[in-house]
Amino acid sequence: MNLSFLKFHRHLFLILLLVITSIVAITTHLGTLKEASELDWFDAVGEAGITLVTLVWIFFILISRPSGKVTNLLFVGLTLTHVSMLLDFIDEFYFYTSDSAWLGTIESLPAPVGMIIMSVALYWWHQEQMSINAQLRNTERYYRDHSLTDFVTGLYSAKYMKNQLQREIINAGIHQQSFVMMLIDIRKFDSFNRKYGDQQGDTLLRETAQLILMNLRDEDLACRYASDRFIILMPNTSVQTAQTVATHIEQAIANLAFKIGNSAAAQYQHVTSCVMECNGEDEYLNVLDKLNDRMLATKHDINNQASPNQLIHSKDVA
Amino acid sequence: MKIFERHDNIVLCRQFVVVLVDLAKQSGVHPDKILKGTRCFHQDLDIPNKRISTTELLTIIDNAIRLTKRGDLSFILGRKFFPGQLGSLSQAFLNCKNIAQMLKLCQLFQFKICPFLYINVVKTQGKTHLLFNSAIGEVSNIQQRFLYEFILSAMVGAIKYRLGEIIPIAIKLPYKEVDYIEQYHVNLGNKVSFDQQLAMVSFDDVWLFHEIENCSQSLKNMSLLDARLIRKEQQHPIGFVQAVSQFIESRVTYQDVSLEHCAQYLSISTSTLKRKLAQHQTSYQILLDRIRCQHAIFAMVENQQNNEHIANSLQFNDVTNFRRAFKRWTGMTPTVFKEQATQH
Structure with missing residues (x-):
């Protein structure tokens, strides 16, 4: 579990702790403990469960979200609900004399207020999610599964593409x-890694991924295939259109002035691309096989086309 | 001949473990968790020549795969292997003038490059075949995949590094198709046939002597001289199962491959031989069967020998017995097998 968000919420935890301790203090101070025979254990256990679960919800909200309006509102709503549950739970063990009977009366008040606040918060959360979804354009289609995300580029992994490909077929x-x-493949990625280290390699992959996304149309989906290769699905598209987009991507990446760390010197990278039309007759593994064969052939052609000078140069780099 | 066993500390941490631990760290897994179940601790990785046993290496491989859930660890390890992880040998490798020389180096210095797998080079008309087998006995399916993925991507990486591009090779692997086939596409770049009875890489001889520019024969000789000296001092051993397997391989046709003869050859008693093989999760019969099976398949598919000839050379009493044995090894009769092999 990643707990890095917790440090933004120290004040909220303090508030929660204060609320809980003051409620426990007030109720135990004002109420009198019930006899063991008077206790309804079944009820008590049930209410204890609900009280604990609301605490767990608060915890998960806080570790999942950065600070902000929506987080605060969710916190307030859940805390109020928790207060109601806690009062209800303590109620099982204490009874209040007539001058502090108000405690029993107000116990159900915080929950509805909390729930209304939470509803508002959820609506805002929805709006927030919509804007995040807009940022996810080209990286997902119809279906979300965070476990398939590639952690280096932030794109989905090959597994996600395989599902989408089967669907598209x-x-x-x-x-x-x-x-x-x-397919988009970064040229000489290995020698780049050897020269500048894996961390720079990862940054290059991430930036390449961003550039690919920027050059795609709304309906296209890009995923990281493996290592330095990206795969893109373009529904309802002709080869000509795809080739144009591929050229755009190649040009965009060729013009990316990649910087190593703090150095101002630019490292220009090149990618190889290949496209293949599919009509739904081939099985998805065959499609992937053929597509990668095509990439191999394309790379071979490029190597052979290069002038002698370039060849020597490329060997020096490698 | 010096021999190492599974529990002997022969695997250089610097060569294999450090990269795995670093990769796992990238995926948010603490080094202690990767090293769990071994006698190697995180701070030990700073010791320059720290060695662990092959059993421990297998444990680390299991831990790394299970905890990172990544399918690319073996491939990254392989791609980084050449020339950075070869120490004093890298100079010699970088000055080989063709793949044949590199291959020769691999065989001479197998211990320094890959102590857990060994290669047999077999020639047929115009083709070279590299057969891979375990030097350390039976391993689990996951471990087997990892080791083959590692050695193959290291090999392809080395060729790509020296020749500038991937050469066409045919790869056969003994396990079922994996569900992360994309890693094979990108890292090996060639057609891979899964579910075969042997692990084999084949390519045209043209590539074997394809000249590599930018190499110096004298630099190579010098570094080879150094490496040989070190080799003499350190006495490079081979895996126990490799020693037994190579004994069988060299005698599988027309010669005495009995357990007794093997024990005598290794100067140990038959019971010690059996016990040591059991420690490596294998037995003499398993090894004998596997090597015979590989020999039969190779003779059948690559050399186009007929069943009578193969049965005779493998010392079966008659063809029927051979057919029965072949069916037990592969689940198919020789005829069906040959049909399938030619279809591919």
Whole structure:
């Protein structure tokens, strides 16, 4: 579990602790303990459970979110609900004399107020999520599964693409449409890694991923395939269109002035791309096999086309 | 001949463990968790020549895969291997003038490069085949995949580094197709056939002597001289199971491959031989069967020998017995197997 958000919420934890201790203090001070025979254990255990669960919810909200309006509102709503539950629970063990009977009366008040506040908070959360979704454009389609995210680039991994590809193959078969798969491979990524280290390599992957996303259309999906290779699904697309987009991506990356750490010197990178049209007849593993074969052939052609000078140069780099 | 066993400390941490621990750290797994179950601690990794046993290495591999849930660890380890992790040998490798020379180095210095797998180089008409087998006995499916993925990506990485591009090779692997096939696509770049009876890499001889520019024969010789000296001092051992397997391999056709003869060859008693093989999770019969099976398949597919010839060379009384044994090894009769192999 990643607890890095906790440090932003120290004050909220303090408030929670204060609320809980003052409630326990007031009720135990004003009330009198019930006889053991008077206790309804069944009820007490049930209420203790609910009280604890609301605490767990508060905890998960706080470790999942940075500070801000929505977090504060969620916290207030849940804390109020928790107060009601806690009063209800203590109620099982204490009874109040007539001058402090108000305690029993107000115990159900915080919960509804808390729930209204939470509803507002959830609505805001929805709006927040909508804006995050807009940022996720091109990185997901129809379906979300955070366990398939590639932690280096923030894109989804090959597994997610395989699911989407299977879906698209069925879809293409039914609607008699074709779609295009594209691969983007960074040239000489190994020698880049050797020269500048893995951390710089990861940064390069991340920035390349961002550039690919920027050059895609709304309907396209990009994932990290493996290592320095990216895979892109372009639904309902012709090869010509895909090729144009591929050229855009190649140019964009060729013009990325990548900086190593604090150095101002630019390292220009090049990528190889290949596209393939699919019409829903092939099985998804075959599609991937063929697509990668095509990448191999493309790279081979590029190596052979390079002029002798470039060849020597490329060997020096490698 | 010096021999190491599974519990002997022969695996250089610097070469294999440090990278795995670093990769796991990237995925948020603490080094102590990766090293759990071994006698190696986090601070030990700073000791320059710290060595652990192959059993411990296998434990670390298991831990790393289970805790990071990553399918690319073996491939990254392999891609980083050449030339950085080869120490004094890297100079010699970087000055080889063709793949044949690199291959020769791999065989001479197997212990320094990959003590847990050994390579047999077999030639057929115009083709070179590298057969891989475990030097340390039976390993689990996950460990086996890891070791083969490592050695293959190291090999492809080295070729790519020296030749500037991947050469066409055919790869056969003895396990089922994995669900992270993308790693094979990107890191090995070649067609991989899964679910085969042997682990084998084949390529055209053209590539074997394809000249690599930018190498100095004298630099190579010098560093080889150094490496040989060190090798003499340190007495490079081979795995116990490798020693037994190579004994069988060299005699599998027409010669005495009995357990007794093998024990005599290794100057140990038959019961010690059996016990030591059991410690490596294997037995003489398993090894004998595997090597015969590999020999039969190779002779059948690559050398186009007929069943009678193979049965005779492997010292079966008749072809029926051979057919029965072959079915037990592979689950298929020789005829069905040959049909499938030609279809591929």
